[in-house]
Amino acid sequence: MLGNTLSNKVNLEHKDDYLVFFRMAIALFVGIHFISIYQDLPYLFGEEALIPNKVTDIYVPNYDISLYRFLKITNLDPAFAWSILTFLFGMAVLFLLLGFLTQPSAILLLLLHLLLVKTNVFFNYGVDYFTSICLFFLCFLPSNVSMSIDSLIFKTLMKKVRNKLNFQRIRVYLQVFMVISYFFSGFDKLLGHNWRNGESIWKTLTLPYSNLDFNINLEWLVNYQWIMIGMGWSVIIVEMCYFLINIETLKKYWLIAIIAMHFGIALVLNLYFFSTIMIILNLTAYYNFEAAKHSPIKYPKLLTKALN
Amino acid sequence: MRYINTFYTFVFFVIFILTISVNTRGTIKSYTQFYKADKADSILSKNNLFNATLFIEKEPISIFLSYTGLETGFGFFAPNVASEYITEFKVYSEDSTLIKTSNFPHLKRKESITRIKSAYLMFEEYFNDDKDSLRLKKCNIFLKGLALRVLLDEEKGKYVHSKVYLYHHPLLGQLEDEPEMIPIYTLIKSQKYTKDNAWKHLK
Numbered sequence: 033m034l035g036n037t038l039s040n041k042v043n044l045e046h047k048d049d050y051l052v053f054f055r056m057a058i059a060l061f062v063g064i065h066f067i068s069i070y071q072d073l074p075y076l077f078g079e080e081a082l083i084p085n086k087v088t089d090i091y092v093p094n095y096d097i098s099l100y101r102f103l104k105i106t107n108l109d110p111a112f113a114w115s116i117l118t119f120l121f122g123m124a125v126l127f128l129l130l131g132f133l134t135q136p137s138a139i140l141l142l143l144l145h146l147l148l149v150k151t152n153v154f155f156n157y158g159v160d161y162f163t164s165i166c167l168f169f170l171c172f173l174p175s176n177v178s179m180s181i182d183s184l185i186f187k188t189l190m191k192k193v194r195n196k197l198n199f200q201r202i203r204v205y206l207q208v209f210m211v212i213s214y215f216f217s218g219f220d221k222l223l224g225h226n227w228r229n230g231e232s233i234w235k236t237l238t239l240p241y242s243n244l245d246f247n248i249n250l251e252w253l254v255n256y257q258w259i260m261i262g263m264g265w266s267v268i269i270v271e272m273c274y275f276l277i278n279i280e281t282l283k284k285y286w287l288i289a290i291i292a293m294h295f296g297i298a299l300v301l302n303l304y305f306f307s308t309i310m311i312i313l314n315l316t317a318y319y320n321f322e323a324a325k326h327s328p329i330k331y332p333k334l335l336t337k338a339l340n
Numbered sequence: 341m342r343y344i345n346t347f348y349t350f351v352f353f354v355i356f357i358l359t360i361s362v363n364t365r366g367t368i369k370s371y372t373q374f375y376k377a378d379k380a381d382s383i384l385s386k387n388n389l390f391n392a393t394l395f396i397e398k399e400p401i402s403i404f405l406s407y408t409g410l411e412t413g414f415g416f417f418a419p420n421v422a423s424e425y426i427t428e429f430k431v432y433s434e435d436s437t438l439i440k441t442s443n444f445p446h447l448k449r450k451e452s453i454t455r456i457k458s459a460y461l462m463f464e465e466y467f468n469d470d471k472d473s474l475r476l477k478k479c480n481i482f483l484k485g486l487a488l489r490v491l492l493d494e495e496k497g498k499y500v501h502s503k504v505y506l507y508h509h510p511l512l513g514q515l516e517d518e519p520e521m522i523p524i525y526t527l528i529k530s531q532k533y534t535k536d537n538a539w540k541h542l543k
Contacts, residue, residue: 065451072452075445075489080542082445082456082485087478095403146407154459154482158416164409172351198345205352212356213414216363220415223371227420231511235421238509240523241457245450257512305451 048177048199049321052131055175057312058166059129062141065163065305066121077151079110088152097143098150120144128170131180138170159306166309173202207317211275214290218272227268230260242301250300267293277318287318358396358410365393366413374419425463426505426525427483429490431497439496445489456486463504466528480531487533488542497535504529 074080077099081088085100092098103113121144127137145167149160174197176182176190183190226232236242237250253259270289277286291311298307368390373380384390395401405411431440447453459482465475487502506528510521535543 068449068451069455071448075447076452076455080489082489083459083478083482084485084539084541087481090474091478093402093406095399096406142407154462155455157455157458158412161409161412164407168408168410172348193344196342196344201345202348202352205348208352208356209359212359212363216367217414217416217418220367220370220413220418223367224374224419227418229512231513232417232421234512235509236417239421239424240426240507240509241424254512254515257516260512302450303454 047322048174048194048197049325050203050316050319051173051175051177051199052179053319053321054166054173054312054316055131055134055170055180056129057316058163058170058309059125061305061309061312062145062163062167063122063125063129065159066125068305070118073114076155077148078114081152083152083154085151088154092150092153096150097147099147100151102147117144117147131176131182134176134180134182135171138167142167142171157306159303159309162306162309162313166313169206174199203317206313207278210313210317211277214271214274218268218270218274221264222268222272227264228261230257230262230264233260233263233267237300239301243299245302246299248299283318287314290314355410358401358405361393361396362405362410363413363415365390365396366415370413370415371419422461423464424457424507425460425528426507427460427486428503428505429487430501431491431494432499432501433496434498440490440494442490445486446493463506463528466504479529483529483531484533484537487531488538491533491535492538492542499532499534502529502531502533503527 069076075082077085079085085098089098089100092101099113099117102108103110106113120140124137124141124144127133128141142164145160145163149156149164174193177194177197178190221227221232224232226235234253237253243250266289270286270293274286274290276282277290291314294307294310294314298304368387369384372383372387376383396405402411427443429440429442429445430438431442433439444453444456447456462475462479462482465473465479468476470476483502483504487500490502491497491500504527505525508524508526510518510523514521
């Protein structure tokens with residue numbers, strides 16, 4: 033029994049599946065997110081930006097980098113600079129996905145991402161900060177120890193790193209980060225009286241630009257205000273008490289609840305990218321990749337096992 | 341290699357301290373500015389916890405926070421969900437025929453619209469009394485940028501009437517008293533732009 037527990041512990045310490053998932057998922061995410069705005073880049077961050085870049089530049093601290101500043105210093109042709117940025121962006125995404133020169137690729141991608149979004153800070157929202165955070169994590173996390181080109185090229189080094197590293201401890205650190213993030217997210221809502229009486233949920237559902245993609249009829253909810261009070265409190269509790277996810281028996285339910293919440297945000301507020309990156313972070317921190325790997329390919333069972 | 345685990349412990353320890361500090365500061369600030377807007381500055385200056393986290397604004401730390409994305413507070417949609425602003429653009433031809441009505445400039449991707457919308461919060465500056473404030477000028481520039489984009493996309497367009505409304509959907513409490521209440525659109529800014537007003541780099 034004890035031997036079994038010890039070998040499980042040793043096993044867990046050397047399991048880095050969650051980091052491989054994190055690296056690949058973030059690389060794909062950043063690539064797709066970039067493609068999703070590519071055609072509108074001139075109006076967002078380019079020469080024809082809806083708020084001219086020289087105006088937004090006033091609001092960017094001196095120490096920040098931005099494409100606007102870079103062009104001003106280098107006097108490069110903007111069209112040429114955009115092509116270079118796009119090319120480098122694509123290469124860095126590909127390298128990160130394949131785990132080739134992983135940490136330098138993550139650093140390059142973070143810098144390119146910042147160059148872009150800091151050019152027009154008014155067009156940024158939550159997803160951009162979380163993208164920066166994830167890329168920053170990938171700059172130093174050992175996400176290339178397995179399933180990467182790096183692990184094939186630097187075999188000896190990676191073997192050494194694998195034996196020395198406590199991957200489980202690193203995962204716990206990521207979990208603590210998530211707990212802190214959700215705690216503040218929930219606590220800030222708790223302070224708002226409208227979250228406690230259901231008005232915020234109602235307002236979210238009825239904002240003029242939400243729920244446009246699926247047009248889900250939610251007006252009937254007005255007759256069942258207790259649902260919205262319940263939803264408001266559920267969001268507060270699920271976020272603020274996210275630390276309870278660490279209790280083994282609650283883990284499955286809490287993970288499902290938080291992912292369901294982000295699905296809800298995607299469906300109703302149509303914030304697909306924000307929801308996706310939050311789901312990636314949650315799965316990285318808490319999904320049981322090991323159980324999923326050894327389960328037969330029966331999806332309901334696989335899901336249950338993986339979440340257990 | 342020997343201290344690699346210690347390295348990760350140290351890095352994450354720093355991240356935790358900074359995240360807690362940024363969010364504590366953000367929570368105190370947003371709560372005070374929302375509920376005690378009139379005397380927020382004086383309350384904040386006397387708040388010990390708020391002052392204790394002032395170090396995150398010192399340059400080496402603020403640079404680190406900015407480059408890592410950790411500068412953000414996580415209180416999204418808190419303490420309360422903000423109101424939304426709606427824009428309306430009506431493009432007219434030379435003989436004043438209405439040729440197009442739109443709420444946004446034509447952008448090819450939904451994600452781009454989401455980004456533009458995130459900047460709409462700045463329109464609350466139109467409630468500011470100081471008509472010469474830099475923030476208000478920034479709002480005017482944004483509105484002009486949006487309006488000109490709509491206008492320039494219409495070959496036959498001569499001028500555009502742009503309007504900004506504050507949108508208010510009836511609250512649950514209000515619907516309880518008055519079930520038939522409809523959404524209210526409050527006009528907060530109206531401005532006309534012609535193609536001659538376009539910035540040089542757009543012409």
